[in-house]
Amino acid sequence: MDLTVLLVKGIIILVIFGITLLIATYSTYAERKVAAFLQDRLGPNRAGPWGLLQPIADAGKMFFKEDFIPSQASKWLFILGPCLAMLTALMASAVIPFGDSIRFDNYSIPLQAIEINIGVLYIFGVVSLGVYGVMVGGWASNNKFSLLGAIRAASQNISYEIALGLSMIAILMMTGSLSVRAIVDQQASFFEWNIFTQPLGFVIFLTCAFAECNRTPFDLPECETELIGGYHTEYSSMKLGFYLFAEYINMFVSSAFISALYFGGFHYPFMNEVGNALEKSMGAITGHNIATAIGFVVFFGKIFFFIFFFMWVRWTLPRFRYDQLMNLGWKTLIPLSILNVVITGAGLLYNFKYSTWAIVIVMVLMVVVSGARAPKREAIPQQV
Amino acid sequence: MTEFLSFFKSLTPTGYLFLFLTVLTLFSAIGVVTARNPVYSVLALIATFFCLSGHYVLLNAQFLAAVNIIVYAGAIMVLFLFTIMFLNLRKEDEESKTNLTKMASVVVGGLLMIMLITIFRAKSAQVPTVNAGTFSAKTGLVENLGQLLYSDYILPFELASVLFLVAMVGAVMLGKREAGDRHF
Numbered sequence: 001m002d003l004t005v006l007l008v009k010g011i012i013i014l015v016i017f018g019i020t021l022l023i024a025t026y027s028t029y030a031e032r033k034v035a036a037f038l039q040d041r042l043g044p045n046r047a048g049p050w051g052l053l054q055p056i057a058d059a060g061k062m063f064f065k066e067d068f069i070p071s072q073a074s075k076w077l078f079i080l081g082p083c084l085a086m087l088t089a090l091m092a093s094a095v096i097p098f099g100d101s102i103r104f105d106n107y108s109i110p111l112q113a114i115e116i117n118i119g120v121l122y123i124f125g126v127v128s129l130g131v132y133g134v135m136v137g138g139w140a141s142n143n144k145f146s147l148l149g150a151i152r153a154a155s156q157n158i159s160y161e162i163a164l165g166l167s168m169i170a171i172l173m174m175t176g177s178l179s180v181r182a183i184v185d186q187q188a189s190f191f192e193w194n195i196f197t198q199p200l201g202f203v204i205f206l207t208c209a210f211a212e213c214n215r216t217p218f219d220l221p222e223c224e225t226e227l228i229g230g231y232h233t234e235y236s237s238m239k240l241g242f243y244l245f246a247e248y249i250n251m252f253v254s255s256a257f258i259s260a261l262y263f264g265g266f267h268y269p270f271m272n273e274v275g276n277a278l279e280k281s282m283g284a285i286t287g288h289n290i291a292t293a294i295g296f297v298v299f300f301g302k303i304f305f306f307i308f309f310f311m312w313v314r315w316t317l318p319r320f321r322y323d324q325l326m327n328l329g330w331k332t333l334i335p336l337s338i339l340n341v342v343i344t345g346a347g348l349l350y351n352f353k354y355s356t357w358a359i360v361i362v363m364v365l366m367v368v369v370s371g372a373r374a375p376k377r378e379a380i381p382q383q384v
Numbered sequence: 385m386t387e388f389l390s391f392f393k394s395l396t397p398t399g400y401l402f403l404f405l406t407v408l409t410l411f412s413a414i415g416v417v418t419a420r421n422p423v424y425s426v427l428a429l430i431a432t433f434f435c436l437s438g439h440y441v442l443l444n445a446q447f448l449a450a451v452n453i454i455v456y457a458g459a460i461m462v463l464f465l466f467t468i469m470f471l472n473l474r475k476e477d478e479e480s481k482t483n484l485t486k487m488a489s490v491v492v493g494g495l496l497m498i499m500l501i502t503i504f505r506a507k508s509a510q511v512p513t514v515n516a517g518t519f520s521a522k523t524g525l526v527e528n529l530g531q532l533l534y535s536d537y538i539l540p541f542e543l544a545s546v547l548f549l550v551a552m553v554g555a556v557m558l559g560k561r562e563a564g565d566r567h568f
Contacts, residue, residue: 077427118526121450128458132430135462139423139469147469154466158459178526 005107013094013113020093024248025055027307031248034311062241070234074140081137082235082242088133089249092126095119096256097181099266099296103285111292112181119180120172123257124165127212131157133246134214134221138231149230152322153221156211159329160218164208166337167201170344171261174198174353184265188272193264197353199360200340202262204333209254211329213247216314220322255306256299263302266295402442409435422468426461433457445524 029044029051036043044051069078099111116122131154138150171194175183187193195202211218222230232243259265274294279287320328340356347355395403412435415428433456440449522528533541 074421074423077423116446118446118450121447121454125450125453125458128454128462131462132465135465135469136427139465151466151469154462158462161458 004105005109008102008104008107008109009113012109012111016093016096016098016113017090020090020249020252023252023303023307024245025059027248027251028058028244029055030307031311031314034308035315038312038315059241062238065237067237067239068234070142072142073234074142077136077140078234079239081133081140082239082246083133084136085130085133085246086242086249088126088130089246089253092123092250092253093256095122095180096253096260097184097265098299100292101288102292103288110181111296115179115181118178120168120178120183123180124161124168127164128157128161130212130250133243134231137235137243141231141234143234145228146231146233149221149233153214153231156214156218156220156325156329159326160208160211160333163204163329163333163337164212166334166341167198167204167208168261170198170201170337170341170356173341173344173348180260184260184267187264188267190264190269192353193267194262198262198340198344198356200336200356200363201344202258204337204340205262206258207328207333209258210310210313211325213250213254213310215247215251215310217317217320218325219319220325251307251310252303255303255310258306259299259302266292266299268295268298271295398442402439405435405438405442409439423465426465426468429464430457430461433461440524443524444521447526447529448524 032054033043033051035041044054047053047057069075094113095116097110097112097115101108101110103109134153134157135150138146138153141147171183172178174194174197175186177183177186183194210216214221222232232240235243271291275288275291278291281287282290336359339359343355343359347353409432412428412431416425416432419425419428433452437449437452437457440446440452
């Protein structure tokens, strides 16, 4: 590998790292703005124009708070907990292909930190490690509520990982590769996006992504009414900040994976036509780079939509009860995802990609029939 | 001493990485045994698994490395940690380790060590030298592994999956709540 290629690769990694942190920072601002919008309020608007400096002010506040370690806590593990949470959150974005490739001279460098042939397994490994940050932190606090929160988080993450993995297996069967870039490349034309071939898998994946990120309606690990603050009850200052920040990074990374696995990554309709036109009018190198830049922007558009979707759901739906959460995970999502795998396999035997729509149609029919057969409720006239 | 130095000078970067990982592996493995607190033991074991995965990557067996992390570090050790946190073992439990159990564990551990050393020194277990003609760097990658598993080793592979199914059904049977059991 040439030195320039190595340099460009290093720059790409640093830029991805920076973008991840920047987006996570401004997700906190966006979350408060979205919440304000949904609740008919204004939201943060004092620090800077439209409150844009609010995240920086919050970070400053976090840094200057007292950094407190409980006297009976296991000190090193107490520090290790938030570090692990942050580390595993940041690691996952390494295998996301953010764009096609940059060309200069004779080189062509993919817009991705590392391209490995087991990208999907790498994601899965990193996701399964994410639970350690929470567990170590919760146990080290030496507080019963923290421990309970940590154990809840761990059992929730383990339960939903299974359905997450099974819904991903259906995609792997469609693509025949474990590399994320291969999965994205396979979705080049619009109606081959996995959202169209795997509608049920997408819903399962999305639900599990919510659970893995500990977002509402699955934010039971930090359920205040039952557990004070959950696993981070004893945390203060920037250690708490790391835990909260890791959640936003996880949100960004899951949005990126949802867009890459199901929404064609950096592909958009008529991409080839646009790319060819650009290359014809501006020359092979510049045109290609501009086409890559457009794909990059499109990919981020998809990511931002999903981040917004995460927030939208958070401020719309209430929290599940714990047994409902477990029932949904084990008794609904896992059997459904196994069925999804079986039907996908049966469809692929006959070279038919859209076979999982059968499940969707059957489910919709069942809902309609059960809705029609349910006893009608009389509308209660409103007392004036 | 000079021999030692020249050995170090002859190493490639991969060699240094291997030595570093090995030292780390050994230290974390020793940590598993010597830690007083079972939670520290489990964390040290997780670190050991990570170092082993590093070794797999050095051997260009990336699939094995990823699966090792997912299955052992990601699933089994989480359950270990889970159980230990629930049990909340305290210092008082130290007294249950009598001299007899300590002696027995030393004997068993020593026997195991002697066995392993004899196996490693046996002629038939020596690692063959690399034949540059037939060497393929892609042996450990997932495509080749899948080809092997689904052609030459299909029977053991399927039998292993049946074994897992049996174990799963057994676990469900054990965990099932009987009519008279108390609710938690």
